[in-house]
Amino acid sequence: MTTEPPRDTPAPAGLLILAGTPIGDVADAPPRLAAELANADVVAAEDTRRLRRLTQALGVHTTGRVVSYFEGNESARTPELVEALTGGARVLLVTDAGMPSVSDPGYRLVAAAVERDIRVTAVPGPSAVLTALALSGLPVDRFCFEGFLPRKAGERLSRLRENENERRTLVYFEAPHRLDDTLAAMAEVFGADRRAAVCRELTKTYEEVRRGGLGELAAWAAEGVRGEITVVVEGAPAPGPGDLAxxxxxxxxxxxxxxxxxxxxxxxxxxxxxxxxxxxxxxxxxxxxxxxxxxxxxx
Incomplete structure (x- = not known):
């Protein structure tokens, strides 16, 4: 009786999970989030300290390895996480708030996983983009997300001019200390009367939605605004025949x-x-x- 030598069997494929986290109220955490945090082999977090506060609030104990995954180390850490995935690990990616890869770390890891035929799934969760759209009072049937505008004034104006004739509702993120300059630039490019909404501290204690023309909102923001900001701007009106020079x-x-x-x-x-x-x-x-x-x- 002869015995065949054991054959090398490929490791089981891993799973990359993108998990949405609360943008304010921790009670908004999706029910699956706690289970995935507890069961992941690796938890990649944008800020491990914030992750610790989140798990404490949810009453969850992570048993897997916790690593940082933020803008500064995203390129260097992606190969390490891909190696874990190819070895069969269940890798959970979370950012500070909202969905990974939407103006947050995650795109590089998703692209690398897809390239290697690694399965990618998601735990849907709160989104500042969709929440702001719903609260804005502006049309939501068609919209586009522009993320953060450039910090330099000239580059910011150039980007806004690209959006000047966009008919869909526009959504931007902005830092509070740049909000007044951004709204003033929007008023210059889009027109002071173009309708907009500034959504501040969504789902948090001091949530505020300020609606009005861009010129009016720019004057309001000049007094100083705090908190996480999402700006929703009405799309450009349809041009009539001969309206454009x-x-x-x-x-x-x-x-x-x-x-x-x-x-x-x-x-x-x-x-x-x-x-x-x-x-x-x-x-x-x-x-x-x-x-x-x-x-x-x-x-």
């Missing part, structure tokens, strides 16, 4: 080209959005190109 048409075509569209398709799309003939957009683009070519160079 040739320079605006050219700028919209350029933005679409920069996003990867061919000029022909960009011109057609802008014409439809602006409610004007394609020839009008084409002529504006050609005129702008000729004008740029005719501009005198440096002496």
């Amino acid at each position: 040739p320079a605006d048409l050219v700028r919209l075509v350029r933005l679409r080209e920069e996003a990867g569209e061919r000029r022909k398709e960009a011109i057609a799309a802008v014409a439809v959005a602006a409610g004007v003939p394609k020839r009008e957009v084409f002529d504006a683009v050609v005129a702008a190109k000729n004008e740029a070519g005719a501009a005198p160079g440096p002496a």
Whole structure:
């Protein structure tokens, strides 16, 4: 009787779990969160001290290894977590508040896990984006999330100008000490009368939702605002026929080209959005190109 040598068997696939955490009131923690915290082999936390406070509030004892996973070490720690996942570990990722990878660490780890065919799932939880949208009083059927704007004034204005003609409701995060400058910039680009809502300290004791025009909100914020901030801004009104100047048409075509569209398709799309003939957009683009070519160079 011969015995075959044992064959190497692959390790069971691991599981990456993205867990939403409360954005304010700990009572909003999803029921599954406590069980996942208790059963994970590895808990990767944006702030281990905040994790400790959360587990104490939930009455949970973590038995797995706890590691930090934040912006400063995300790139270096991702391979370590992927190695644990390929070895069959159950890895739970939590951030300070809300859903991992939404303006928080997590994207790199998810991308790396997906690349290696590791299963990724989530424990849905509270979201500042959706909560602010629901409370804003602005249209919520279509929206886009822009995260944090650049800190430098010039870069912030440039980003806002990209959103100037966005028809969907816009959602931004902002630090309280930059809120007045951001709202003032929004009023400059979008117009002082564009409706908006500043949502502060959502689900916390001092929750506040301030609604009004951007100019009015900028004046209010100039007095100083504290807490976690989410800003919701009404989308741009649909342009009527002939409402946009040739320079605006050219700028919209350029933005679409920069996003990867061919000029022909960009011109057609802008014409439809602006409610004007394609020839009008084409002529504006050609005129702008000729004008740029005719501009005198440096002496």
